[in-house]
Amino acid sequence: MSGDPRPGLGCVGAPRLLAGLDQAPRLDRLGHLTAHGPLPRYRPDELVALASDIDLRGRGGAGFPFVRKLRAVTQSARGRDGQTAVVVNGSEGEPSCLKDTALLLHAPHLVLDGALLAAAAIAAEDVVVAVTRADVEQSVRDAVAERGPGGRQVRVVRLPERFVTGEGTALTAGLNGGPALPSGKKVRTSERGLGGVPTLLSNTETYAQLAVAARLGEAEYRSTGLPTEPGTVLLTVAGSTVVETPTGAALPYVLELCGTRPGQGVLVGGYHGRWLSPGAARAADVSRQSLASFGAVLGAGAVLPLPEDTCPAGEVARVTRWMAKESAGQCGPCVRGLPALADVLEDAVRGGGAGALEAVEARMKGVRGRGACSHPDGTSHFVASALTAFPDEFRDHALGSGCGRRVLGALPLPQDEVPERLVVDWTLCKGHGLCVDILPDVVRLDADGYPAQASMPVPGRLRPKALRAVRRCPALALRIQE
Structure with a gap:
């Protein structure tokens, strides 16, 4: 995606995955060890037991039990000279989801810890992190360099940034040197993946959760969240803010924390997801069970409320x-x-x-x-x-009557190279100044308290805030111009 939006960060309760990021925008190796402590050693059977005991699920969409992947790769490796590989799926081709991007930009060592733990458990020599953004690639390469020589080496591979790149067979094909496109065949990466060997493939957050659980242990990990779905989860709210929240938190509270409400409804699970009505969104919790009762799934954690003033x-x-x-x-x-x-x-x-x-x-x-x-x-x-x-x-x-509302672009899509602009209608502006409170990086006030410019470029990452400024202007003097 052009524009490469960088997410804001937030937490409900004490952070785990995002721990330490209140002190530094990115945790280097020293900052990571200060925030999380050293990584314990686990025997293969101990790591399998841990993943099973905390019911670790894949956080990339399907929610597949991680322990079943571990066992499947180990089983497939028997009779194949024992060769295995580990792949971290850090490709987010959907503009509504930025949680894996947030981890790799701000806490890359946590992800590497989880991947290397898994690699040790299945005796994998090849560990690959697949990404699609230049800034994410650089962050992970820096993290690998910060670890120095010795131990298992981690490769970072950049693939084309498109919606289908993250599909398992597409990702594997791209890493193997072919086009990053789905194969159209039901090929299990646990049987044949990277280089044709059994491969443990999961997304960025899954490996980060494994690294957190390895440090906390089963009992402490389960002390947060629901008994049936322990731990925390990362959500991308309104395509701009990544929030870590315990499972079981009320969805309306998470939305309020991000400065938004259910509005006309909430799309959960991204652009392959499902819509919740405003009533359902107000009653839902952040959990698989709660969302399933409303016919929705959390998927990759995208939560998109639709404002009242868009079509x-x-x-x-x-x-x-x-x-x-x-x-x-x-x-x-x-x-x-x-x-x-x-x-x-x-x-x-x-x-x-x-x-x-x-x-x-x-x-x-x-x-x-x-x-x-x-x-x-x-x-x-x-x-x-x-x-x-x-x-x-x-x-x-x-039938031709329509709703009379404009399409504000509240559902995020990749931004064009030419940024949108926030435009002031001087015939309406009363100098209330709310716009600068919401968008201090875009709006500047003159000596009289009015916007200093009539037209201001809006970076893609600030578009949700620009929409909020348009909606909250008491004089209705703002609009976004494409």
């Missing part, structure tokens, strides 16, 4: 078009089906008539279950969930 139908159509462009280009449902779905959805939003929504349903049915990877299904489910969450909005748009 839901237009926001969904905008994301659907981007998702269509992120096609792997390998099968009909992606190459033709997703662009066609985006076409008919945009037609419905523009007032395509009574049959427009039926056309959307037909296009969704045409891509489901037919793709070479999960991208067509995920995009279809995103649209279907939106149609269920905002039925009146889509109906009114299709």
Whole structure:
């Protein structure tokens, strides 16, 4: 993604993964050891028992038990000369999720600790961290250098930044020197992954959680969070703030901490996720069980509230078009089906008539279950969930009346190279000054207390704050100009 947004950080309660980051923006090796202490040694059976006892789940989307991956790789390695590998999936091709980016930029040694613990448990000599951003790549390379020579060496590989890069077979293919695209086949990396050997592949947060648990032990790790889902979890809220929270925390409280509310609804799990109604969002907790009761999953931890003053139908159509462009280009449902779905959805939003929504349903049915990877299904489910969450909005748009609201871009997408601008309408501005309180890095006031400029560039990472400034201006004197 161009613009490479850097997330803000926050915590509910005492931090674990983000410990020490109140003292320094990035923990080098010394800062890491000061914040977390030395890493204990674990025998392979002890690490397997720890992962099982704390019920460590993958934090990249599927929530697969980590201990089953450990055992599967060990089992596959028997009879194959015992060769294994460890891969850290640090690719976040979705603009709504920045938690792995936050860890690798600010606490890379915690991730390396977890990866090296796992490598020791399965006797893996090859440890690779896969990334897609230049700044993240440099941070991890610096961390590897800070550890000095000796022990298992860690390689850092940068892959293309796209939505499908993080899919297991796509990531493996890219690391093996091919195109980073899904294979379309059900290939378990635990059987054949990096270099063709059994590979333990999991995402950045999973390895960081393992490193924290190794230091705390089972009992202390379980002292935070729910008994059935112990520990903490990282959430990316509104595409801009990464929050560490114990499982079981009230979702509305986490949103309030980030300066937002459920609004018209909350998209949970990112652009392959599901929408929660405002009522469901106010009743939900941060846990797999709670979200499942509302038909949602936490996925990679993206939480996207939709503000009251933006058009839901237009926001969904905008994301659907981007998702269509992120096609792997390998099968009909992606190459033709997703662009066609985006076409008919945009037609419905523009007032395509009574049959427009039926056309959307037909296009969704045409891509489901037919793709070479999960991208067509995920995009279809995103649209279907939106149609269920905002039925009146889509109906009114299709029939031509619409909602009268602009599309503010509240659902984050990659920023263009030319930044958007915050524009002041001088005929309305009363000099209240709330804009500078919210956006001190963008807005400057003149001697009379008014914005010093009528048009100010907004970096991509500050877009959510710019939207907040627009919404909170008492005189309605601000707008974002694309």
